[in-house]
Amino acid sequence: MKSFAELQAIRDRLKTEVNQRESGEGDTRIVVGMATCGIAAGARPVMTAFNREIEVRKLSGVKTVQTGCIGMCRLEPIVDVITPDGKKVTYVKVTPEKVSRIVNEHIVNGNVVDEFLMKE
């Protein structure tokens, strides 16, 4: 037999997951380039790392989305972070190690991680 507290624990644990099934407006979207070039450069572990961060930090309204090749294959894995205000920031050569800083500094605290941006 469960208790009300245990039901609440299930709610907390699964809410982020089930809410991924709503295409809500006002979400922050993390767009990962997952074309052949992106995958070859290691986009999958990057995407997985983002998902793990979202889960660990119980971030609501943050979603990872895949996209195709945008032409700068040499800079893959490329990740766009689009905040609810419509601003798009593009990170290049992202690795799983860079992910937690992007999530922590940019998505949670609103400070773009300048050193991971395209330097051109």
Added chain:
Amino acid sequence: MLFRSHVLICGGTGCSSSRSKDIFAAFEEGLKTQNLDSEVKLVMTGCFGLCALGPVVIVYPEGSFYSKVAPQDVPEIISEHIVKGRIVKRLLYSETVKQDGIQSLNETNFYKKQMRVALKNCGVINPENIDEYVARDGYKAYEKAVTTMTPQQVVDEIKASGLRGRGGGGFSTGLKWQFTKDAPGDKKYVCCNADEGDPGAFMDRSVLEGDPHSVVEAMMIAGYAVGSDQGYVYVRAEYPIAVQRLQVAIDQAREYGLLGKDILGTGNAFDLEIRLGSGAFVCGEETALMTSIEGNRGEPRPRPPFPAVKGLFGKPTLLNNVETYANITQIILNGAKWFAAMGTEKSKGTKVFALGGKITNTGLVEIPMGTTLREIIEDIGGGIPNGKKFKAAQTGGPSGGCIPADLIDIKIDYDNLISIGSMMGSGGLIVMDEDTCMVDIAKFFLEFTVDESCGKCTPCRIGNKRLLEILDKITSGRGEIADLERAEELCQYIKDNSLCGLGQTAPNPVLSTMRYFRDEYLAHIEKKTCPAGVCKALLKYTILPEKCVGCTLCKRNCPVGAISGEVKNPHKIDQDKCIKCGLCMERCKFGAIVRK
């Protein structure tokens, strides 16, 4: 681990019958071979609503709505969309594809005007997984009710919400709860009517298939409010998926300690059982339904006493319909004010309709009360296919009536529908175009009630039979003007004297078509023609000599050899031999055969 993608596959009855289970299996296998099974979550959900486009697959987070998916399309969806993020455009629902990309499903005409309350979880969660229901604030309403409200406060909240019975009658749900609560008795029952019998209606089935826990939770709340520890869900055996998922839900709730004695340590007791109906229409009537649960032959009995006083096993019983229950948890969680803010003055909240008949988007829609019929048909329903004209909509099934085309701007609510001679009913909405004969439709529904009459009372058993005979006479070209009067009088007798709702409402389709489409009845009787070209006995196929080129195609195809004529000369149909099958007209390449 958070899944990066959720693939939702519709497991409602419609999509299941077009092989959505095979699609699920194909995804399972494909994801495994690509080593994606730990990153992508597969979910078999309830109905999404757009049954016309089934089987439906939705991939989140993009929200790509794939329609008419076949198992052989699955490898492409996996390798393109899931692996590379390239949406498979050819399978997308055309309305979601815009020139500058893809628009959200909520922006499409079908979903834009809908408001999902009773169907909140349908097509979102896996109905066989209680945790997913819990994650969507499931069983929170029960917690709120038993820990912060007294039973009377729960009843007051339902009363204040203005919720009315969604099964058809439209009686105040709060009052019903109050009557059952106030009725003296040591044992009380809470029942759920899931014996959805109207032809073309499938709202209750979809709720049970897509979100069974919402009904379980609502019945627990009802049990707490009226003081009952035993509930029964009466559901028809023809709904195997609904029955199975409801049973799974009940078992899971029991395992979690949500059903049984001392629920979650609160000291409250409540348990639920399923009772299967064998598909008799009359068992949807409340007194017959309870008689059937008791194990007796499903026959109604006179009211009063009402079930709230003397119902199941002679004890006070609360009986609500599935969709009514599906609203309860939302009212408790969001408050009566929130609910009462939706809808019209006397009809609050939303209503689920099963759209069927001659309409592009057949399926399940939930709209706020007060939406016009025009919005439902033209915007949500996507209009009438093949450029035909809208003629009438039928609501309320065999107990309801027609809404003719000139009343298309009527705001749908309980009282407006009654004022024009129809009724809300349980929510079947059948759309008819210019090719539908209204006399034939009235006959169709009456045939249904004659078949389903239990035979206990004479007005229904014999009256409806005689009424059907009059309609039969009219549609076969033997009608007289006096028949109309006779039929009207008979209708009134049946309505006034029948024992239960089945008989009392059976003449409604006849009365309402006679009211709005009298000219069609007159055409059948006086001119012996069927304007819509449906009633076979009144049809005549003729060949237009000026258009016929004498190709002999019709002659060769006629199954009874009724067509004669020489090559390159106009042909002729022998009316005595013709069986009016219409094959010749279908085959003629020159439009030379007409039906009048």
